[in-house]
Amino acid sequence: MQAAFQRDLSYLLELIGSGKESLIFMKKRIRHLATQWLQASHKLEEKLEGKQRDQKQILIHIGFLTEESGDVFSPRVLKGGPLGEMVQWADILAVLFILGHSLKITVSLKELQSNLGVPPGRGNCPLTVPLPFDLIYTDYHGLQQMKQHMGLSFKKYRCRVRVIDTFGTEPAYNHEEYATLHGYRTNWGYWNLNAKQFMTMFPHTPDNSFMGFVSEELNKTEKQFIKSNKANNMAVVYGKEAGIWKGKEKFLAILNKYMEIHGTVYYETQRPPEVPAFVKNHGLLPQHEFQQLLRKAKLFIGFGFPYEGPAPLEAIANGCIFLQSRFNPPHSSLNHEFFRGKPTSREVSSQHPYAQDFIGKPHVWTVDYNNSEEFEAAIKAIMRTKVDPYLPYEYTSEGMLERIHAYIQYQDFCAVAVLPDTPAVQTSTSPFILQPNSTYLAWACNSSSSFPAWPPVNSLQVWLSEAGQACTSTCQQHGLVCEPEFFKFINHKEVFQRLNIVCDSTESEMNHLYPAVAEKVRECYLQKEPLLFSCAGYNTKYQRLCPCRDYRRGQVALCRDCL
Ligand code: U2F
Numbered sequence: 001m002q003a004a005f006q007r008d009l010s011y012l013l014e015l016i017g018s019g020k021e022s023l024i025f026m027k028k029r030i031r032h033l034a035t036q037w038l039q040a041s042h043k044l045e046e047k048l049e050g051k052q053r054d055q056k057q058i059l060i061h062i063g064f065l066t067e068e069s070g071d072v073f074s075p076r077v078l079k080g081g082p083l084g085e086m087v088q089w090a091d092i093l094a095v096l097f098i099l100g101h102s103l104k105i106t107v108s109l110k111e112l113q114s115n116l117g118v119p120p121g122r123g124n125c126p127l128t129v130p131l132p133f134d135l136i137y138t139d140y141h142g143l144q145q146m147k148q149h150m151g152l153s154f155k156k157y158r159c160r161v162r163v164i165d166t167f168g169t170e171p172a173y174n175h176e177e178y179a180t181l182h183g184y185r186t187n188w189g190y191w192n193l194n195a196k197q198f199m200t201m202f203p204h205t206p207d208n209s210f211m212g213f214v215s216e217e218l219n220k221t222e223k224q225f226i227k228s229n230k231a232n233n234m235a236v237v238y239g240k241e242a243g244i245w246k247g248k249e250k251f252l253a254i255l256n257k258y259m260e261i262h263g264t265v266y267y268e269t270q271r272p273p274e275v276p277a278f279v280k281n282h283g284l285l286p287q288h289e290f291q292q293l294l295r296k297a298k299l300f301i302g303f304g305f306p307y308e309g310p311a312p313l314e315a316i317a318n319g320c321i322f323l324q325s326r327f328n329p330p331h332s333s334l335n336h337e338f339f340r341g342k343p344t345s346r347e348v349s350s351q352h353p354y355a356q357d358f359i360g361k362p363h364v365w366t367v368d369y370n371n372s373e374e375f376e377a378a379i380k381a382i383m384r385t386k387v388d389p390y391l392p393y394e395y396t397s398e399g400m401l402e403r404i405h406a407y408i409q410y411q412d413f414c415a416v417a418v419l420p421d422t423p424a425v426q427t428s429t430s431p432f433i434l435q436p437n438s439t440y441l442a443w444a445c446n447s448s449s450s451f452p453a454w455p456p457v458n459s460l461q462v463w464l465s466e467a468g469q470a471c472t473s474t475c476q477q478h479g480l481v482c483e484p485e486f487f488k489f490i491n492h493k494e495v496f497q498r499l500n501i502v503c504d505s506t507e508s509e510m511n512h513l514y515p516a517v518a519e520k521v522r523e524c525y526l527q528k529e530p531l532l533f534s535c536a537g538y539n540t541k542y543q544r545l546c547p548c549r550d551y552r553r554g555q556v557a558l559c560r561d562c563l
Pocket residue numbers: 081082083084085087166201239240264283284285286287288290291306307308309310311312314
C-alpha cells in the first residue's frame with residue numbers, strides 16, 4: 001500500500017496517550033512544532049514528485065519509559081533531568097506519522113506483549129509467532145524486553161528492528177563472539193545486528209545510521225527581528241541541573257566581568273548553592289520559553305556537561321554563539337566515567353563534537369578552558385563577532401523527514417545479498433582511487449529487490465588509509481564519508497592487486513579493521529564476518545581499505561543519488 005502524507009497531528013497525539021510527564025513533554029513539543037512539520041511535509045512531497053512510498057506497519061516501543069526498565073526519566077522531566085531523548089522520540093514519532101505510516105506506540109511491557117501477539121507469561125515460548133510489523137523502533141531497554149518476550153521470533157525478526165541509540169554502537173562491540181574474545185563486551189550487550197540498525201542522535205559515526213531530531217526554525221522576519229534585538233552582553237549557561245555548575249566559579253567570575261549571566265537551573269524553593277548570586281536564574285523553563293531566552297542572548301556557554309545534547313543546536317539556530325571546552329585528551333569509554341560501558345570507543349574531543357566539526361566558527365568556539373587567558377580572549381572576541389542564526393539542513397524538519405523517508409524506503413537488513421565473485425571496482429588514474437566499473441553498475445541497477453543496492457554504488461570511491469588511521473578520517477580527508485554498506489564490494493583479493501599492493505599472503509579473518517594491509521610485511525587481510533565491517537577503528541600496523549562515498553551538503557546521511 002502506498003503511504004500518503006498525514007497532516008492532522010491530533011490522531012498522533014491521541015496515540016501517544018498520557019499519564020507520564022515524559023509523554024506530556026513530547027506531546028507539547030509536537031503541538032508546538034506542528035506548523036513547522038506541516039510546511040516541511042509539503043516541501044518534501046514536492047521534492048519527491050509523486051515517487052512511490054510504501055506504507056509500513058510500525059511498532060514504536062520506547063523501552064526507557066517502561067516501568068519495567070525503571071523509568072528513571074519521567075519523574076525528572078520537570079526537575080532538570082535529561083530531555084534530549086524525549087526531544088528525539090517526539091520528533092521520531094512526528095516524522096513516522098507525517099510520512100504516512102501506520103503506527104502502534106507502546107510504553108509498557110504489557111502493551112508490547114499484546115502488540116507482538118505474545119500471550120502474557122509465554123515470552124519464552126519456542127514457537128515463532130508471525131510479526132505483524134514491518135519495522136520496530138525501540139531502544140536498548142526495549143530490545144532486551146523484546147528478546148525476553150518474543151522467544152525464537154526475536155532472532156528471525158531482529159532485522160526489522162531499529163535501535164535509537166544516543167551515543168552509538170561500534171561493530172566490534174555488536175558482534176557477540178568478537179566482543180567476547182577481544183574485550184569489547186559491555187552491559188548494553190552484543191546484539192549481532194547490522195550496525196546500521198543503530199540510529200544515533202548526531203552523525204557520530206557512519207557505522208550507524210544518523211537519526212537526529214529537529215530544532216525550531218525561523219523565517220526571514222524572525223531572523224531579522226532576533227538580530228536587531230540581541231543583547232550583546234547576555235550569556236546563557238548550558239546546564240539545567242545544579243551539579244553541572246559545581247566548581248565553575250572561576251569561569252563564571254571571568255564571564256561576569258563582561259556579560260550578564262543567565263541560567264535555567266531547576267530549583268525547588270531556594271537558589272541552588274552552586275549558582276552564584278550574580279547569575280539571573282530563571283529556573284527550568286518550558287521548552288518554548290527557553291527558546292525565547294536564547295533569542296535574546298549573545299552567548300550560550302557550556303562547562304563540559306551534558307555531552308552532545310540538543311540545546312547548542314537550538315542556541316545556534318537562535319543566533320547565539322556557542323562557547324565550549326576542548327577535551328584534551330578526548331573523553332571516551334576508555335577514560336571517562338560517563339562513557340564507561342557504552343558500546344563505543346569513539347573519542348569525544350569537546351562537549352559537542354558535532355557543533356565543533358560540522359558547524360565551527362563563527363558560530364562555535366572550542367577552547368582550552370584550562371587556559372584562563374584563552375577563555376577570556378574568546379569571550380571578548382565573541383562579543384565583537386556578529387552571526388546570523390544558523391541551522392544545518394539535517395536538523396530542519398524537512399531534512400529529518402527526507403532522511404527517514406530514505407531509510408524506510410531503501411534500507412533493508414532482512415534481504416540476503418548474493419554478491420558476484422568479482423570485485424565491484426577498477427582502478428582509475430590515481431593509485432588510490434577506485435571507481436565502480438560499468439559492468440558492475442549495470443548489474444547493481446538491474447538486480448532485484450532482494451539485493452539492497454542502497455546507497456547506490458555509483459557513489460563509491462575506494463581509498464587506502466594511512467597506517468594507524470580509521471576509515472572515518474581517511475574518507476573525511478577527501479571530502480567524503482565512509483560507507484560501511486560498500487565494504488562488501490571491496491573485500492576482494494583483486495582490489496589489493498588493482499591498488500598495486502603486493503601481498504605475499506592473503507588471509508581471511510574476523511577483525512573489525514579488515515580489509516587491510518600490513519604493508520611492511522606484505523600481508524593482506526580480508527574480512528570474514530560482514531557484521532564486523534567497520535569505518536571506526538585503527539592500528540598502526542595496518543593501512544585499511546576504505547569505502548568512501550559522496551554526501552549531500554547539510555545531509556551527511558545521504559549520497560547525491562540516494563533519494
Ligand atoms: C543530553 O540531554 P539534556 O537534556 O541534558 O540535553 P540538553 O542539550 O540540555 O537539551 C535538552 C532539551 O532541553 C530543553 C532544550 C533541549 O531541547 O530546549 N530545555 C528546556 O526545555 N528548558 C530549559 O530550561 C533548558 C533546556 C543529551 F541529549 C542526552 O542524550 C544525554 O543523555 C544527556 C547527558 O549527556 O545530555
